[in-house]
Amino acid sequence: MTCVATSYALFVLRGIWMLRCPERLQLRWVRTLPHVVDTVLLGSAVAMALMIRQYPFVAGWLTAKLLALLLYIVLGSIALKRGRTRKQRIAAWFVAQAVFFYIVAVALTRNPLPWTAP
Numbered sequence: 001m002t003c004v005a006t007s008y009a010l011f012v013l014r015g016i017w018m019l020r021c022p023e024r025l026q027l028r029w030v031r032t033l034p035h036v037v038d039t040v041l042l043g044s045a046v047a048m049a050l051m052i053r054q055y056p057f058v059a060g061w062l063t064a065k066l067l068a069l070l071l072y073i074v075l076g077s078i079a080l081k082r083g084r085t086r087k088q089r090i091a092a093w094f095v096a097q098a099v100f101f102y103i104v105a106v107a108l109t110r111n112p113l114p115w116t117a118p
């Protein structure tokens, strides 16, 4: 849960810096800390999947989480790096956050369509 909150906070912060003071994105800790947190987050996800013996491409909700995570990574990279215009990067930043909350909703409900009844 700490990794989830830190990962989200660092992504939002880097988005704000991307818009207001992009030079801060080049600071050493800003370049490395998110990778450390995200690696620990993914490591705990794999450990928890092993503990409860449910796996992506077997359990629907974990398939949804993994695919959404890939989408989140692509959108995050467009937002912070690859987006060609400011408009593109801002749009990707917002959609990435929506995807992040979708992942959290799937985690809490264990339902790939968290807005429907299980």
Ligand code: HEM
Pocket (backbone or CB within 6 Å): 001, 004, 045, 046, 048, 049, 050, 052, 056, 062, 063, 065, 066, 069, 072, 100, 103, 104, 107, 108
């Ligand atoms: C940005 C990425 C992710 C976020 C924000 C996230 C978020 C969460 C949250 C908030 C929980 C706690 C749910 C609860 O309290 O019941 C959780 C649990 C869990 N997550 Fe993730 N998760 C992410 C990625 C993944 C991935 C990629 C996998 C594996 C494919 C995964 C597997 C699991 C498992 C197995 C649990 C334990 C569920 C349980 O035992 O109740 N997570 N995740």
